[in-house]
Amino acid sequence: SKPKVVVTRKLIDHAQALLDSNKDLEIVQWDSEKPAPREWLLQNAQNASGILVMLTDKIDTELVSTAGSTLKTISSFSVGTDHVDTALLKSHNIRLGYTPTALTDAVADLTVMLTLMAQRRGGEAMAKVLDGEWPQMPWHPLLMTGPQLGGSTVGFLGFGRIAQATVKRLLGFGVKKVVYLTSRPGEGAREDHYGLLGGGKSEVPIQPAKSWEEVASESDVVIVGCALTPSTKHLVGKEFLAKMKKTAVLVNIARGGVVDTDALVEALDQDRIFGAGLDVIEGEPNVPKDHPILKQKRCVLVPHIGSATVPTREQMAEESVKNLLAGLRGEEMVNEVKL
Numbered sequence: 367s368k369p370k371v372v373v374t375r376k377l378i379d380h381a382q383a384l385l386d387s388n389k390d391l392e393i394v395q396w397d398s399e400k401p402a403p404r405e406w407l408l409q410n411a412q413n414a415s416g417i418l419v420m421l422t423d424k425i426d427t428e429l430v431s432t433a434g435s436t437l438k439t440i441s442s443f444s445v446g447t448d449h450v451d452t453a454l455l456k457s458h459n460i461r462l463g464y465t466p467t468a469l470t471d472a473v474a475d476l477t478v479m480l481t482l483m484a485q486r487r488g489g490e491a492m493a494k495v496l497d498g499e500w501p502q503m504p505w506h507p508l509l510m511t512g513p514q515l516g517g518s519t520v521g522f523l524g525f526g527r528i529a530q531a532t533v534k535r536l537l538g539f540g541v542k543k544v545v546y547l548t549s550r551p552g553e554g555a556r557e558d559h560y561g562l563l564g565g566g567k568s569e570v571p572i573q574p575a576k577s578w579e580e581v582a583s584e585s586d587v588v589i590v591g592c593a594l595t596p597s598t599k600h601l602v603g604k605e606f607l608a609k610m611k612k613t614a615v616l617v618n619i620a621r622g623g624v625v626d627t628d629a630l631v632e633a634l635d636q637d638r639i640f641g642a643g644l645d646v647i648e649g650e651p652n653v654p655k656d657h658p659i660l661k662q663k664r665c666v667l668v669p670h671i672g673s674a675t676v677p678t679r680e681q682m683a684e685e686s687v688k689n690l691l692a693g694l695r696g697e698e699m700v701n702e703v704k705l
């Protein structure tokens with residue numbers, strides 16, 4: 367019988383065509399705009415050789431043991447892999463593909479958007495206009511004023527591809543200094559550590575921070591760009607927020623769990639920081655209308671759309687199909703997680 371692959375989404379046209387062209391495979395695919403239910407995935411995973419998943423699908427012992435010994439490869443349509451038990455895959459010799467390079471620019475763009483929205487009170491300002499408040503607030507010199515990106519010190523938690531591509535953009539806005547904290551050995555340490563700047567030297571200092579305290583206290587903008595791991599969970603909590611400047615903004619484009627939402631709500635409520643721009647939040651997508659974060663006028667929250675440009679999602683789809691196929695055939699993936 368043909369090797370079976372399970373795909374938890376319908377894919378964008380050319381990626382779907384690339385997948386369908388493999389007549390030597392049995393392709394089982396979830397065919398709806400909603401995420402595939404867990405039960406569907408478990409039922410269909412039996413004897414699968416490969417599974418192509420979204421970041422909403424958990425890859426754990428239950429799924430891997432349901433699939434059984436045929437399972438060779440997992441391909442994730444994402445850069446983040448916190449939904450995957452990587453140690454488990456390693457112990458079963460299952461390869462893991464992901465799409466870290468495809469989405470770098472799209473997420474860096476969104477990071478700049480959230481930074482500017484948080485500093486310039488974009489959400490709050492637009493909400494006032496939509497509420498019909500403009501007639502009561504004619505132009506005046508201090509109307510809706512906020513901090514300015516030019517001249518800011520920007521601090522990064524995590525300094526991978528997305529962070530560095532964000533720096534490249536921020537230099538165009540005249541930021542004064544960049545500091546970063548990274549747990550990855552060697553990351554950022556090379557002379558051309560901002561390799562995404564084309565290896566060119568920047569006149570703006572781009573420096574490693576000694577501690578998270580330094581990032582918190584020095585930055586006018588704190589950007590969370592690190593992976594969610596046991597050591598980064600709630601890294602931005604009460605203590606971190608207490609060390610931030612009153613005029614600073616927090617931006618999270620990584621995973622909600624790096625930020626303690628309750629502590630953030632409290633800091634915003636008490637005006638201990640200026641504002642926040644979030645693409646992700648703990649417990650997403652479960653953010654009902656009465657969620658306390660939604661009461662915060664200075665918090666811009668968008669629904670995990672960092673990589674949501676048409677070309678980026680097309681490329682992610684194509685790369686995840688290529689990774690899946692490469693995993694089945696023992697070939698080199700476009701991007702593979704070193705387990």
Ligand code: GLV
Binds near residue numbers: 620
């Ligand atoms: C998005 O959050 C991703 O991990 O691709």
Ligand code: GLV
Binds near residue numbers: 524549
């Ligand atoms: C992730 O991007 C990190 O720098 O740890």
